[in-house]
Amino acid sequence: MKHFLTDLYRSKAGLVGAVLIMVIVLVSLLAPVLDLPDPTRGDLRARLVGPTWTGLFTPGAHPLGTDEVGRDILSRLINGSRITLLVATTAVVLGGIVGTILGILAGYKGGLVDRILMRLVDIQLAVPLMLLALLVVAALGPSLRNVVLVLALTSWIRYARIIRAQVLSLREREFVQSAHAIGASTLRIMFLHILPNVLTPALVVGTLELARVIIMDSALSFLGLGVQPPTPSWGRMLADGRVYISSAWWAVTFPGLAIVLTVLSVNLFGDWLRDYFDPKTRSAK
Amino acid sequence: MIPAPLLDVQNLMRSFGGGKSLLGRPRPVINAINDVSFQVAAGETLGLVGESGSGKSTVGRAVLQLDPADSGSVRFAGTELTILGPQQMKPFRRRMQMIFQDPYSALNPRMKVGRFVAEPLVVHGVAGGSALTDRVADLFRLVGLDPSFMTRYPHEFSGGQRQRINIARAIALEPAFIVADEPITALDVSIQAQIINLFQDLQDQMGLAYLFIAHDLSMVRYLCQRVAVMLRGRIVEIAPTENIFSDPQHPYTRSLLAAIPVPDPDRKRPDRPPFAVSENIPPREAGMIEVSPGHFVLEHKK
Ligand SMILES: Nc1ncnc2c1ncn2[C@@H]1O[C@H](COP(=O)(O)OP(=O)(O)OP(=O)(O)O)[C@@H](O)[C@H]1O
Numbered sequence: 378m379k380h381f382l383t384d385l386y387r388s389k390a391g392l393v394g395a396v397l398i399m400v401i402v403l404v405s406l407l408a409p410v411l412d413l414p415d416p417t418r419g420d421l422r423a424r425l426v427g428p429t430w431t432g433l434f435t436p437g438a439h440p441l442g443t444d445e446v447g448r449d450i451l452s453r454l455i456n457g458s459r460i461t462l463l464v465a466t467t468a469v470v471l472g473g474i475v476g477t478i479l480g481i482l483a484g485y486k487g488g489l490v491d492r493i494l495m496r497l498v499d500i501q502l503a504v505p506l507m508l509l510a511l512l513v514v515a516a517l518g519p520s521l522r523n524v525v526l527v528l529a530l531t532s533w534i535r536y537a538r539i540i541r542a543q544v545l546s547l548r549e550r551e552f553v554q555s556a557h558a559i560g561a562s563t564l565r566i567m568f569l570h571i572l573p574n575v576l577t578p579a580l581v582v583g584t585l586e587l588a589r590v591i592i593m594d595s596a597l598s599f600l601g602l603g604v605q606p607p608t609p610s611w612g613r614m615l616a617d618g619r620v621y622i623s624s625a626w627w628a629v630t631f632p633g634l635a636i637v638l639t640v641l642s643v644n645l646f647g648d649w650l651r652d653y654f655d656p657k658t659r660s661a662k
Numbered sequence: 663m664i665p666a667p668l669l670d671v672q673n674l675m676r677s678f679g680g681g682k683s684l685l686g687r688p689r690p691v692i693n694a695i696n697d698v699s700f701q702v703a704a705g706e707t708l709g710l711v712g713e714s715g716s717g718k719s720t721v722g723r724a725v726l727q728l729d730p731a732d733s734g735s736v737r738f739a740g741t742e743l744t745i746l747g748p749q750q751m752k753p754f755r756r757r758m759q760m761i762f763q764d765p766y767s768a769l770n771p772r773m774k775v776g777r778f779v780a781e782p783l784v785v786h787g788v789a790g791g792s793a794l795t796d797r798v799a800d801l802f803r804l805v806g807l808d809p810s811f812m813t814r815y816p817h818e819f820s821g822g823q824r825q826r827i828n829i830a831r832a833i834a835l836e837p838a839f840i841v842a843d844e845p846i847t848a849l850d851v852s853i854q855a856q857i858i859n860l861f862q863d864l865q866d867q868m869g870l871a872y873l874f875i876a877h878d879l880s881m882v883r884y885l886c887q888r889v890a891v892m893l894r895g896r897i898v899e900i901a902p903t904e905n906i907f908s909d910p911q912h913p914y915t916r917s918l919l920a921a922i923p924v925p926d927p928d929r930k931r932p933d934r935p936p937f938a939v940s941e942n943i944p945p946r947e948a949g950m951i952e953v954s955p956g957h958f959v960l961e962h963k964k
């Protein structure tokens with residue numbers, strides 16, 4: 378753990394990413410005690426009020442301005458981050474676990490298991506993800522749990538395909554043959570020899586996916602299929618603010634910035650994490 | 663009466679390819695090994711020599727049932743292995759092991775080498791806890807490595823050290839037979855002799871039998887009691903080592919002998935007798951002839 382921190386400290390980009398993530402997570406966790414205005418209550422006399430820097434210190438003012446029904450944007454951003462982060466991380470972890478296991482199974486077992494799984498992936502790839510998401514949410518109804526499930530469903534195939542390709546080359550490696558030669562069970566080979574060697578690619582996919590899923594979650598909300606109003610969500614804010622982009626830039630810019638900043642910090646941290654878990658680059662430092 | 667050999671391989675066949683490609687074109691069939699038969703006695707070293715692609719590794723993998731043959735028989739200590747399921751095969755995995763050609767890809771890059779060497783002992787439930795650590799430390803010492811290396815990852819080691827780690831893993835279960843697939847080819851010349859000595863020491867201490875695979879005859883002379891020469895998936899000559907060197911019969915064996923590097927740089931190497939593989943593909947129906955006791959050669963054009 379000490380090594381983890383010193384190594385992180387030495388990497389500038391990783392450190393920036395980690396600090397940003399910590400700030401985002403901390404702020405979203407602390408939302409209830411920050412004494413923010415109610416993110417769901419509008420004030421029709423204060424519609425589309427512009428941001429004021431002094432607003433940070435004046436009670437009742439709106440530092441980042443208000444939206445078209447007079448709701449405080451800062452409060453909605455912070456409260457929305459809770460939902461977005463929860464939804465995106467759960468979906469990516471869920472999709473990652475399922476996709477990695479199925480990818481290993483398909484790549485290592487080959488044969489019928491492989492063919493069935495890869496057909497499934499092909500079929501799913503042929504259907505636009507957004508359409509799939511729309512269909513599933515429409516069928517199951519938009520709820521927090523269903524949004525997570527849908528996002529995980531669009532995510533697992535990306536892990537599965539990349540992990541499978543890795544496994545195909547790994548299983549020809551001599552250490553896997555050597556595991557056979559000592560009589561190791563298939564399960565042992567898959568989890569002790571293959572899995573640790575695909576964690577790095579899984580992590581890389583995970584970072585890319587986290588970014589993609591945050592955007593897709595926003596897109597679902599944008600289309601009105603994410604978490605339902607009045608619960609704040611970044612995508613929803615983007616959708617609502619878009620109409621006023623020429624007259625009230627803040628209504629769409631701040632949620633957009635929040636998405637970009639989160640995705641960026643996740644990527645920076647993910648890059649460093651990948652290097653850290655690669656024994657080769659670790660000792661090179 | 664001659665005692666039954668430890669390993670008895672008969673008429674082993676393995677081909678790759680065949681069938682049709684995605685576009686419907688027939689894929690060529692490669693007979694990687696074709697009618698290969700040989701025996702290895704307990705404590706003996708049999709050399710298996712041939713150029714790249716002649717099927718040596720395929721023989722090694724087929725013997726250990728890692729990539730089973732299409733047909734033929736592999737008997738180990740009197741038991742037919744080709745008909746065993748994975749569970750029935752497991753006890754035999756304790757008694758026969760393999761050391762791989764490429765020491766770099768033979769180690770799991772994500773597993774500490776101590777754990778890697780310990781794995782066979784864990785899989786077979788031989789040792790656990792501190793007894794396991796002690797045993798692994800012993801194995802490290804046995805192959806000439808400092809036991810403190812146990813907690814390191816493979817990338818911290820040189821090729822020679824890696825091969826020692828592979829050897830430690832292979833001998834962990836005290837096998838009777840080891841397939842060593844070109845174990846020194848990938849190593850620096852200066853390291854090769856050390857590893858060869860290690861093989862010999864281990865054989866003296868543990869009574870190991872080896873199938874020692876090599877692509878030329880230079881090292882084989884010091885290590886092997888008998889040598890089998892392979893060409894295009896077939897054994898073309900098999901004989902005690904002295905016979906191979908003093909009285910080679912097959913033209914391919916002769917060309918391999920002529921290719922051995924001469925240690926003295928002033929002495930010019932004799933020209934390699936011309937040997938065109940394509941004209942010397944062993945005819946399918948050719949049989950082995952015994953030219954002297956224990957010295958067999960495949961029928962060939964003179
Ligand atoms: N898994 C496989 N799929 C298809 N062809 C294979 C496979 N394994 C081996 N072959 C083919 O079988 C033949 C023999 O290969 P093998 O690896 O046994 O040769 P080798 O004598 O060990 O060569 P080297 O000295 O290069 O290791 C080669 O023509 C090779 O291309």
Ligand SMILES: [Mg+2]
Nearest residue numbers: 718719720763
């Ligand atoms: Mg080989």
